Amino acid sequence: MSSLPPAIVLVRPQLGENIGKAARAMLNFGLTDLRLVTPRDGWPNPSAGPAASGADIVLERARVFDSVAQAVADCPSVYATTVRKRGLVVPVVSPEEAAQEIHANHGASAILFGAERSGLETDEVAIAGKIVTVPVNPDFRSLNLAQAVMLLAYEWSKHEALAVPTLGDEAEPRAPQAHLEGMIAQLFDALEAADYFHPPDRTPATRNTLRTILTKASWSTREVQAMRGVIRALAEGRPKG
Amino acid sequence: MSSLPPAIVLVRPQLGENIGKAARAMLNFGLTDLRLVTPRDGWPNPSAGPAASGADIVLERARVFDSVAQAVADCPSVYATTVRKRGLVVPVVSPEEAAQEIHANHGASAILFGAERSGLETDEVAIAGKIVTVPVNPDFRSLNLAQAVMLLAYEWSKHEALAVPTLGDEAEPRAPQAHLEGMIAQLFDALEAADYFHPPDRTPATRNTLRTILTKASWSTREVQAMRGVIRALAEGRPKG
Numbered sequence: 001m002s003s004l005p006p007a008i009v010l011v012r013p014q015l016g017e018n019i020g021k022a023a024r025a026m027l028n029f030g031l032t033d034l035r036l037v038t039p040r041d042g043w044p045n046p047s048a049g050p051a052a053s054g055a056d057i058v059l060e061r062a063r064v065f066d067s068v069a070q071a072v073a074d075c076p077s078v079y080a081t082t083v084r085k086r087g088l089v090v091p092v093v094s095p096e097e098a099a100q101e102i103h104a105n106h107g108a109s110a111i112l113f114g115a116e117r118s119g120l121e122t123d124e125v126a127i128a129g130k131i132v133t134v135p136v137n138p139d140f141r142s143l144n145l146a147q148a149v150m151l152l153a154y155e156w157s158k159h160e161a162l163a164v165p166t167l168g169d170e171a172e173p174r175a176p177q178a179h180l181e182g183m184i185a186q187l188f189d190a191l192e193a194a195d196y197f198h199p200p201d202r203t204p205a206t207r208n209t210l211r212t213i214l215t216k217a218s219w220s221t222r223e224v225q226a227m228r229g230v231i232r233a234l235a236e237g238r239p240k241g
Numbered sequence: 242m243s244s245l246p247p248a249i250v251l252v253r254p255q256l257g258e259n260i261g262k263a264a265r266a267m268l269n270f271g272l273t274d275l276r277l278v279t280p281r282d283g284w285p286n287p288s289a290g291p292a293a294s295g296a297d298i299v300l301e302r303a304r305v306f307d308s309v310a311q312a313v314a315d316c317p318s319v320y321a322t323t324v325r326k327r328g329l330v331v332p333v334v335s336p337e338e339a340a341q342e343i344h345a346n347h348g349a350s351a352i353l354f355g356a357e358r359s360g361l362e363t364d365e366v367a368i369a370g371k372i373v374t375v376p377v378n379p380d381f382r383s384l385n386l387a388q389a390v391m392l393l394a395y396e397w398s399k400h401e402a403l404a405v406p407t408l409g410d411e412a413e414p415r416a417p418q419a420h421l422e423g424m425i426a427q428l429f430d431a432l433e434a435a436d437y438f439h440p441p442d443r444t445p446a447t448r449n450t451l452r453t454i455l456t457k458a459s460w461s462t463r464e465v466q467a468m469r470g471v472i473r474a475l476a477e478g479r480p481k482g
Contacts, residue, residue, distance in 0.1 A: 025388070027381045053383045089413060089461075096399070135398065140268045142294045147266070147391060154392060157376065158337070191471065194478025213467060217458030226454060230428070233437040234475035 004108040006079075006156060007033040008149055009071050011124060012115040014040045020051025021146035022113075023058035029153035030160065033108070034062040035071045040115075068112060068124045069181060075110040076174035077102070077218075080128035081148055082120050087205055090212055091130050098132045099155035106173035111152055116145055126208040127177070129215040172220035179224045184211055186228055190235035245349040247320075247397060248274040249390055250312050252365060253356040255281045261292025262387035263354075264299035270394035271401060274349070275303040276312045281356075309353060309365045316351035318343070321369035322389055323361050332371050339373045340396035352393055357386055413461035420465045425452055427469055431476035 008026055013019050013036060023034055036043055043064045052059055065071035072078045079098050080090075093101070102109045112128055114120035125131065134151055136143055143151075188207060197203045219227065249267055254260050254277060264275055277284055284305045293300055306312035313319045320339050321331075334342070343350045353369055355361035366372065375392055377384055384392075429448060438444040460468065 024383060028377050028384055028388075030378045055381065055383075089463075134395075136269045137271045137398075140296065142265060142296070143269055147269075147388075150388060150391075151395060154375075157378075187471070190475055191478075194474045196471070196474040196478065209467060210471065213458070213460060213464045216460070216464075217454070219454065219457070223454045223457075226450060230432065230437070230451065231475065233435045234431055234472065237435040237476075 003103050003105055005031050005033060006102050006109040006111050006152075007035050007072075007075060008153070009035045009037060009068070009110050009112045010039070010145070011037045011068055011071075011112055011120060012040060012118075013113075013145065014116050016041060016045030016047030017051040018116060018145045019045060019062075020048035020053075020055075020059065022149040023048070023052045023055040023062070025146050025150035026153050027055035027058050028150065029157035031153045031156065032058050032061060034058050035110070036062055036064045037068055037071050038066060039064065068127050069177070072110040072112075072127065073178040073181075074108065074176055076107045076176050077105045077109040077130075078112065078128040078177060079109065079130050079132045080112045080120055080125040081132045081134070081152065082114060082125055083133055084131060085122050085125050088122055088125060088208055088212060090125065090128070091216075092133050093130055095132055095134055095151050095155040098130070098152065099159055101130075102156060103159045107176070110177075113145060113148060123204065123208060126211045129218070172222060174218050175221040175224045179221050180215060180219070183224050183228050183231070184214055187214070187231050190231055193235065244344050244346055246272050246274060247343050247350040247352050247393075248276050248313070248316060249394070250276045250278060250309070250351050250353045251280070251386070252278045252309055252312075252353055252361060253281060253359075254354075254386065255357050257282060257286030257288030258292040259357060259386045260286060260303075261289035261294075261296075261300065263390040264289070264293045264303070265296040266387050266391035267394050268296040268299050269391065270398035272394045272397070273299050273302060275299050276351070277303055277305045278309055278312050279307060280305065309368050313351040313353075313368065315349065317348045318346045318350040318371075319353065319369040320350065320371050320373045321353045321361055321366040322373045322375070322393065323355060323366055324374055325372060327363075329363055329366055331366065331369065333374055334371055336373055336375055336392050336396040339371070339393065340400060342371075343397055344400045354386055354389060413463060415459045416462040416465045420462050421456060421460070424465050424469050424472070425455060428455070428472050431472055434476065
């Protein structure tokens with residue numbers, strides 16, 4: 001399996017006009033897989049079409065999901081476009097670096113973009129293994145949604161002609177996000193049973209930290225299964241002799 | 242004399258709104274030298290300000306010229322953003338290549354952008370020594386003026402070291418091998434106690450597999466400690482038989 005064009009995931013987008021502009025920016029650089037997580041005004045949105053300036057095919061194929069986790073379930077690699085999040089240690093890459101990685105990744109990567117004003121929540125960023133930050137003028141950061149989408153699509157398109165499967169060829173493909181989520185859920189359940197999470201007000205941060213640690217490894221499906229065996233063994237143990 | 246930020250030259254721009262958006266795109270990536278050649282609706286234009294979203298300083302400093310030749314009179318290097326012109330033999334470069342050259346050029350370079358619909362005239366392109374073409378999807382070319390300005394400004398800014406905390410910068414260093422070995426030993430002890438390793442003749446292979454999985458992640462010392470806490474909690478916390 002080789003690299004596929006990335007999915008663009010708009011999380012809680014507000015204005016249909018911005019969805020349309022994002023679709024246009026995508027198609028300009030050859031991307032067509034648009035996914036919407038709980039768009040504020042529902043979907044389809046009559047304002048999207050005119051703003052897409054002809055990129056109707058992207059809007060027609062757009063799929064709607066109830067959560068970020070569902071939207072990226074089939075994607076082995078997930079990137080969150082945001083600035084660094086407090087309390088979350090995730091590698092930060094430039095659009096250029098992300099584009100290079102996406103071409104080297106197996107399967108489809110996903111790139112998350114937050115709502116126009118509020119951006120992505122910390123736990124949404126935690127689902128992604130990496131943060132992509134567009135390096136803008138620190139004294140004037142006013143990149144809008146469609147512009148951010150365009151820059152990522154543009155960087156991706158640059159490597160399209162050159163896309164050469166090298167590295168990954170012999171390596172095992174990275175496990176899809178759903179496999180990782182299964183493992184993480186199992187671990188959280190086991191840790192819950194073992195009274196690991198306390199004090200309660202620290203639990204969300206602790207979960208995010210663990211999530212980051214576990215997604216950092218780019219484990220294959222086989223490796224995820226091995227880790228699930230480890231967790232099960234530790235949690236259940238065996239009757240002592 | 243070293244390289245200066247390039248001037249953005251809008252030739253016969255029609256809508257004030259597009260001038261404002263171009264100014265915003267410029268300032269996002271640190272450019273401030275905007276030059277207008279015979280803007281259709283005169284200058285200043287009341288529609289420009291609102292579209293600039295706060296990039297007022299660029300609009301205030303904008304200068305108006307009667308011709309392209311006058312607008313670029315002080316610029317040793319001039320680039321025309323357009324597709325190749327018939328009957329004109331001028332080198333064509335990508336935005337990336339143009340950005341690299343602009344940084345290598347002495348003095349200020351200028352980048353010309355044509356009117357929204359009509360683009361640049363052949364004799365205006367001839368003033369430029371080079372053509373810059375943004376490689377868009379051949380089946381869907383709908384890049385607007387501000388987007389084209391943004392891509393060029395973005396490419397230029399990449400070589401500027403604007404404010405880019407990317408990878409290594411603050412990323413935590415990888416834990417020393419001894420920390421990893423401590424964690425692995427702890428896990429193996431816990432798995433031994435849970436009767437995980439069987440059949441015995443498979444144990445060395447299983448240990449190697451787990452070792453590979455756990456060293457793959459490049460965990461930091463902090464992350465190794467978190468994982469040790471997880472192992473301890475799972476090993477000790479399970480309900481006793």
